[in-house]
Amino acid sequence: MAKNLSTKIANALYWTGKHCPGVRHIVKVDEDTYVHLPQLVSMVRRVEKVTPSFVLGHQHKHHYPKVVRRGRWRVGLEYPLPYYPRYIYGHSYVISGAALPSILHTLRTTPGIKNEDAFVTGIVAKLNNIPRLHSRAFAGTSYQQVLCNVTRGYYVSLTYCCKEHLKTLYRHAVEGRCDESRFDQIPTWKCRFFSHSHSRYHNNHQHQQHQQADTAREPRRRRVTALDVKKLEQLLNVGAAAQRRIGQEIL
Incomplete structure (x- = not known):
């Protein structure tokens, strides 16, 4: 499934551009992510008053996200640079309708990678100079938010x-209340390792096990360069010299 993420999102954006002309915003949400819709609408309305074209969500915690060459999210030399442009986490983000035409044009002409969020909200957005806006109201990548604070509208999303x-x-959002004890009654086995009662160490441990299993099954890769490296470096403002001076990169 991970190999098809970029293709799946690209097809969804193509469909939207074809069948929903004049769409104002597109919201991408993972199936394990909760979204507080009133808070999301309120935030998007505030943002569009400032800029019509944007990608909005929780931006990667590192200014220079490193390309992973091993494990579940490995990317081969079809993307030869060691760093991505700083992208928006893929569990929940918003693409403005004004940004959609340029994104679709780039998707048609740029070979993709399987990491959908790094590709769409990082590489493609950077190639089109689309502002990537960060908001902590969107979920991060660790389970740090209080569940009831999400239903009360303090956050936009929780993954x-x-x-x-x-x-x-x-149910709590519809009823206008939140009972934290209700979450403690959810059996652990129903939530696998996504359960809020599990520790972050347990989550990371299982993730590492999955990575090791994927690496063991990984076939020997050939050296493939699908992108024009010089053109890509020029567009991303990360030439060979800049790669050696990470502090001066503009991603």
């Missing part, structure tokens, strides 16, 4: 939720 979490969160 790593299982089906039982989502049912309870939306």
